[in-house]
Amino acid sequence: MAYALQQLINGVSLGMIYGLIAVGYTMVYGIIGMINFAHGDVFMVGAFVSLITALLLGLGGGAAGPGALLLVLLAGMSVTALYGWTVERVAYRPLRGSFRLAPLISAIGMSILLQNYVQVAQGARVKPTGTLVPGGVTLMETDGFAVQFSYVQMLIIVVTLAVLAGFTVLVTRTPMGRAMRACEQDRKMAALLGINTDRIISLTFVIGAALAAVAGCMYLLRYGVIDFYIGFLAGVKAFTAAVLGGIGSLPGAVLGGLLIGLIETFWSAYFSAQYKDVAAFSILILTLVLMPSGLLGRQEVEKV
Amino acid sequence: MILDVEELTMRFGGLTAVHAVSFQAWGGEITALIGPNGAGKTTVFNCITGFYRPSGGKLTLFGRNGEVALQKLAGHRIARAGVARTFQNIRLFPGMTVLENLLVAQHNRLMAATGWGIGAVLGLSRYPAAEAEALERAKHWLNATQLLDRADDPAGALPYGAQRRLEIARAMCTEPVLLCLDEPAAGLNPRESDELSALLLQIRAQGTSILLIEHDMGVVMKISDHVVVLDHGRKIADGTPAEVRADAKVISAYLGEGDEDEAA
Amino acid sequence: MTPVAAVRDAGLAALVAFGLFAPLVGLRTDVVEGGLALRGRWDDVAWLVLLAFVGRLALLLLAGRRLPRLTLPAPLARAGQYAAPFFLGLALLLPWLPFIERYELDLGILVLTYVMLGWGLNIVVGLAGLLDLGYVAFYAVGAYSYALLSLTYGLSFWVCLPLAGILAAFAGVLLGFPVLRLRGDYLAIVTLAFGEIIRVVLTNWTELTGGPNGLSGIPRPGLFGLSFTSEEGGFADFFGLDYDPVHRVIFLYYLILGLALLTNWVTLRLRRQPLGRAWEALREDEIACRALGINVTVTKLTAFAIGAMFAGFAGSFFATRQAFVSPESFTFIESAIILAIVVLGGMGSQLGVAVAALLLIGGTELFRDLAEWRMLIFGAAMVVIMVVRPRGLVGTRTPSIALGEKRAIGGTYVSEGH
Ligand SMILES: Nc1ncnc2c1ncn2[C@@H]1O[C@H](COP(=O)(O)OP(=O)(O)O)[C@@H](O)[C@H]1O
Ligand SMILES: [Mg+2]
Numbered sequence: 001m002a003y004a005l006q007q008l009i010n011g012v013s014l015g016m017i018y019g020l021i022a023v024g025y026t027m028v029y030g031i032i033g034m035i036n037f038a039h040g041d042v043f044m045v046g047a048f049v050s051l052i053t054a055l056l057l058g059l060g061g062g063a064a065g066p067g068a069l070l071l072v073l074l075a076g077m078s079v080t081a082l083y084g085w086t087v088e089r090v091a092y093r094p095l096r097g098s099f100r101l102a103p104l105i106s107a108i109g110m111s112i113l114l115q116n117y118v119q120v121a122q123g124a125r126v127k128p129t130g131t132l133v134p135g136g137v138t139l140m141e142t143d144g145f146a147v148q149f150s151y152v153q154m155l156i157i158v159v160t161l162a163v164l165a166g167f168t169v170l171v172t173r174t175p176m177g178r179a180m181r182a183c184e185q186d187r188k189m190a191a192l193l194g195i196n197t198d199r200i201i202s203l204t205f206v207i208g209a210a211l212a213a214v215a216g217c218m219y220l221l222r223y224g225v226i227d228f229y230i231g232f233l234a235g236v237k238a239f240t241a242a243v244l245g246g247i248g249s250l251p252g253a254v255l256g257g258l259l260i261g262l263i264e265t266f267w268s269a270y271f272s273a274q275y276k277d278v279a280a281f282s283i284l285i286l287t288l289v290l291m292p293s294g295l296l297g298r299q300e301v302e303k304v
Numbered sequence: 305m306i307l308d309v310e311e312l313t314m315r316f317g318g319l320t321a322v323h324a325v326s327f328q329a330w331g332g333e334i335t336a337l338i339g340p341n342g343a344g345k346t347t348v349f350n351c352i353t354g355f356y357r358p359s360g361g362k363l364t365l366f367g368r369n370g371e372v373a374l375q376k377l378a379g380h381r382i383a384r385a386g387v388a389r390t391f392q393n394i395r396l397f398p399g400m401t402v403l404e405n406l407l408v409a410q411h412n413r414l415m416a417a418t419g420w421g422i423g424a425v426l427g428l429s430r431y432p433a434a435e436a437e438a439l440e441r442a443k444h445w446l447n448a449t450q451l452l453d454r455a456d457d458p459a460g461a462l463p464y465g466a467q468r469r470l471e472i473a474r475a476m477c478t479e480p481v482l483l484c485l486d487e488p489a490a491g492l493n494p495r496e497s498d499e500l501s502a503l504l505l506q507i508r509a510q511g512t513s514i515l516l517i518e519h520d521m522g523v524v525m526k527i528s529d530h531v532v533v534l535d536h537g538r539k540i541a542d543g544t545p546a547e548v549r550a551d552a553k554v555i556s557a558y559l560g561e562g563d564e565d566e567a568a
Numbered sequence: 569m570t571p572v573a574a575v576r577d578a579g580l581a582a583l584v585a586f587g588l589f590a591p592l593v594g595l596r597t598d599v600v601e602g603g604l605a606l607r608g609r610w611d612d613v614a615w616l617v618l619l620a621f622v623g624r625l626a627l628l629l630l631a632g633r634r635l636p637r638l639t640l641p642a643p644l645a646r647a648g649q650y651a652a653p654f655f656l657g658l659a660l661l662l663p664w665l666p667f668i669e670r671y672e673l674d675l676g677i678l679v680l681t682y683v684m685l686g687w688g689l690n691i692v693v694g695l696a697g698l699l700d701l702g703y704v705a706f707y708a709v710g711a712y713s714y715a716l717l718s719l720t721y722g723l724s725f726w727v728c729l730p731l732a733g734i735l736a737a738f739a740g741v742l743l744g745f746p747v748l749r750l751r752g753d754y755l756a757i758v759t760l761a762f763g764e765i766i767r768v769v770l771t772n773w774t775e776l777t778g779g780p781n782g783l784s785g786i787p788r789p790g791l792f793g794l795s796f797t798s799e800e801g802g803f804a805d806f807f808g809l810d811y812d813p814v815h816r817v818i819f820l821y822y823l824i825l826g827l828a829l830l831t832n833w834v835t836l837r838l839r840r841q842p843l844g845r846a847w848e849a850l851r852e853d854e855i856a857c858r859a860l861g862i863n864v865t866v867t868k869l870t871a872f873a874i875g876a877m878f879a880g881f882a883g884s885f886f887a888t889r890q891a892f893v894s895p896e897s898f899t900f901i902e903s904a905i906i907l908a909i910v911v912l913g914g915m916g917s918q919l920g921v922a923v924a925a926l927l928l929i930g931g932t933e934l935f936r937d938l939a940e941w942r943m944l945i946f947g948a949a950m951v952v953i954m955v956v957r958p959r960g961l962v963g964t965r966t967p968s969i970a971l972g973e974k975r976a977i978g979g980t981y982v983s984e985g986h
Contacts, residue, residue, distance in 0.1 A: 034753065035753045035756070035757065045592070048592060049591050051604075052591050052592070052595050052597060052606065053591070055604055055605075055606050056595065056606065075591075079588075079591050082584065086584060086588060090951070091951045091954075091955070094955045095955060095958060098958045099958050099959060100752065102911075102954045103954075104699070104753060105908060105911045105950060106951050106954040108908070108950065109947045109948070109950025109954065110947065110951055112904065113947030113948050113950075113951060115947075116944035116946075116947060117592075117944055118592065119944075120941060121592050121596065122596060122597055123596070123598070123599075124940070127597055127599065128604070130603060232900065236757075236760070236761070243754075274768075274772040277764065277768050278768050278769070281761035281765045281768075282765065284758065284761045285746075285762065288747070288750055288754050288758050289746045289747055289750070292750065353859060355859075379858040379859070380857075380860075380863045383860055383862075384861040388859070388860075391856070391859075395853050395859075396852075397848070397856065398853075398981045398982075398983065399852055399965055399977055399981045399982030399983055400845075400849065400852060400977075401969075403967075403969060403970065404967060404969060407842070407969065408857070408862070410842075411845070411861070412862070414841075414842035415842045415846075431841070455971045456970045456971055456974070456975060458978070458981045459981075460980075474860070478860055478861060
């Protein structure tokens with residue numbers, strides 16, 4: 001029981017990270033119908049920028065105050081947003097309206113490029129930071145097993161919820177959000193109504209990247225070690241989350257993220273940690289095969 | 305009888321696009337299916353040709369090998385049973401030549417001749433003879449649709465009217481017993497419409513029955529043997545062209561198209 | 569565009585470049601004792617910003633706002649028809665050319681392996697229009713099948729080769745059956761997941777696969793029972809030659825050349841048969857195919873299985889050449905490389921795929937001394953090539969049959985699958 005509770009805490013905090021990344025996939029897919037293959041690597045860039053900012057602020061090794069953490073988060077978000085914007089501008093926009101495969105190949109190229117760029121720029125070795133937010137509270141203790149709710153996990157959950165709340169307001173309450181949703185419904189129509197769709201698409205990438213940067217920062221705090229390769233697996237899992245929740249659906253992405261995080265954590269805890277990625281991949285395959293519209297997605301019927 | 309539609313119903317979520325429609329199409333005849341936009345005509349076609357699974361009702365084809373219950377068959381099996389179709393928005397293989405389009409239509413027969421592909425790779429088969437025969441059939445329909453000189457052009461490069469004809473030629477290359485045409489005259493000029501009528505009569509004369517969705521009343525009245533009228537998913541009339549033309553319900557369906565919703 | 573506006577635009581590009589590179593290039597994290605340390609590299613950032621400025625300016629002044637779409641000049645395009653015989657002749661004669669040493673032969677083998685994989689995947693992606701991002705899984709199945717069969721049962725290469733192909737094809741059907749009704753990107757992601765599952769299983773099923781350490785000591789193939797060793801009764805001894813390890817390399821070279829040509833031959837042949845035509849029709853319009861009585865699932869499965877079979881052949885060649893297999897050789901990046909070869913080559917074009925393999929594999933080999941930079945350049949090349957030539961090198965399609973003369977079909981008509 002205690003053990004399960006611990007896994008629940010771990011799973012939810014991991015799921016929040018996946019959910020944040022998944023939102024980026026879902027947004028881009030909703031608006032331009034492509035899988036932004038490089039999104040996982042944008043998340044990785046976010047983690048690196050957070051790490052570098054933290055070091056710049058002299059946070060290496062010791063505990064960090066809330067002000068410093070906020071700075072790290074903001075720096076990570078803004079630089080990563082710039083990366084998101086650039087990726088779209090350089091690799092996807094010139095291919096708009098082109099053959100459908102071209103953007104996907106370009107995205108795969110971009111993913112390889114980002115990964116190896118960070119490897120060249122920052123080195124291939126893993127970067128250990130140590131714990132920036134130490135400590136936690138012990139929720140309960142039974143049979144010598146203590147259920148820990150660490151401050152990092154609390155932070156992850158609080159920050160993610162806050163960011164997602166802000167994001168929801170942005171999408172549902174502002175003119176900009178309305179324009180985004182209009183583009184998602186029907187891009188041609190939106191363009192006819194005078195919406196600058198190129199700008200909205202750029203914005204989508206910027207916001208998606210900023211959210212991925214939050215995830216990257218949280219990942220850094222949680223695990224205290226990153227490398228240039230973390231984007232691939234996290235990306236595939238977050239994509240799985242987006243699909244599971246129903247691609248195109250924003251609440252679905254978060255829900256999917258939570259589910260993937262929980263499934264992965266419980267699978268590792270009760271079955272086999274080695275095969276935990278197989279669990280995620282199998283869910284991906286099963287979801288796509290059995291219910292391609294996901295949990296909260298819209299059903300698509302093909303008209304003949 | 306070639307096709308018996310009994311109580312066909314098709315629902316999409318809350319919307320009933322086709323509501324207990326029954327009609328028959330007779331062998332060697334042209335049966336027209338008409339009605340205002342959104343009446344459910346294409347949906348009926350999609351049920352007959354296996355693209356939608358009907359929510360209810362029975363569809364029986366009286367084909368070469370006896371009775372076939374179409375509502376239980378997968379789409380490609382329906383085509384093999386002898387039902388060919390065209391699409392309201394043309395669906396050719398645009399990057400393949402006109403001739404290739406017609407050969408793809410004869411896939412099953414050719415495939416059997418190749419020993420399911422393996423024989424053909426090794427070059428040990430009856431394939432050359434089968435291919436020659438397929439080419440002859442293709443040429444026959446190219447001739448009938450006046451496309452012979454465009455045989456080596458990509459289908460996507462043909463003008464609109466020629467694409468419509470090619471789609472019919474392609475359907476005919478499957479040697480169907482029933483040919484279902486979804487608005488074949490849409491977008492054609494009067495001369496092309498006349499040519500189309502002649503082509504359909506020629507197809508009928510060769511023994512293939514036709515089920516025709518068409519908005520061009522000129523074409524419908526001139527060549528159909530039998531007309532079925534749908535409105536809002538229900539059959540409102542069924543008879544010879546003359547009978548249907550005189551039917552009060554049909555007239556009001558067409559004239560009152562605008563305020564139908566309030567009436568319903 | 570006026571020069572002033574161009575300079576302003578380029579200035580903006582420089583600013584963006586500064587924002588991008590200042591944190592990640594300008595500040596390098598080094599692992600030092602007791603944690604991490606930052607090291608400034610501002611001169612590099614300055615160079616990059618300058619490069620962005622000059623590059624953007626040059627692009628704007630030379631090409632205007634829209635990026636150029638590269639088209640081949642007419643003489644080059646016409647020379648294309650001689651390219652295939654030329655490359656074939658070159659490939660056949662390569663081992664006997666004067667300046668060809670062991671290193672060049674090894675590179676030739678590597679390029680040919682990718683040519684074969686590209687041709688195999690071309691069946692799936694180029695002809696049938698099914699986007700497969702997990703092709704490497706079948707390559708892995710072939711490699712491990714050969715390794716395990718020969719190590720466990722002592723079967724010879726020539727017995728294992730077809731078996732490995734069959735097993736890979738079987739894996740293709742197994743995966744294909746549930747997922748082939750998915751479209752486009754979804755199919756891509758599912759195949760990617762499948763590829764990763766195979767890799768994770770290979771890494772963790774230690775009893776069977778040797779885990780991350782892989783399997784070594786895989787037997788080398790012989791020619792009609794003649795082994796390429798210095799022993800009596802070996803190849804050199806039999807023909808009265810002096811033993812030379814290059815004999816084996818030449819043998820392997822011709823082996824992969826033969827396998828690649830087999831792939832090509834089967835593909836070209838199938839393309840002119842109903843099966844190949846149905847694949848292409850499927851790529852063009854699946855719904856129309858169904859209306860014509862084509863069993864879409866079976867047709868897709870055959871494409872998947874045949875493509876996988878060739879990957880299986882290539883995999884067993886890989887295993888026998890290296891005498892060693894490990895999961896590391898079958899990562900996602902391999903699938904991406906093979907797919908890039910197919911797309912860059914021009915979907916469906918056999919010649920294009922071969923040239924693309926030569927360019928991408930041979931080309932990145934030029935950067936082998938810059939180990940870390942190789943993949944960076946590779947990724948950048950993928951993006952650039954797509955942007956300037958989204959249809960690949962050979963953007964046209966040759967009809968499979970014609971009443972008159974066969975005329976190439978422009979890329980705008982040909983669809984690329986779903
Ligand atoms: N796949 C589908 N999903 C939902 N509604 C559909 C679908 N196909 C057709 N409909 C609806 O069924 C009704 C009849 O359409 P259709 O058969 O195309 O009409 P027609 O061909 O007579 O113009 C329309 O209201 C249409 O919106
Ligand atoms: Mg219709």
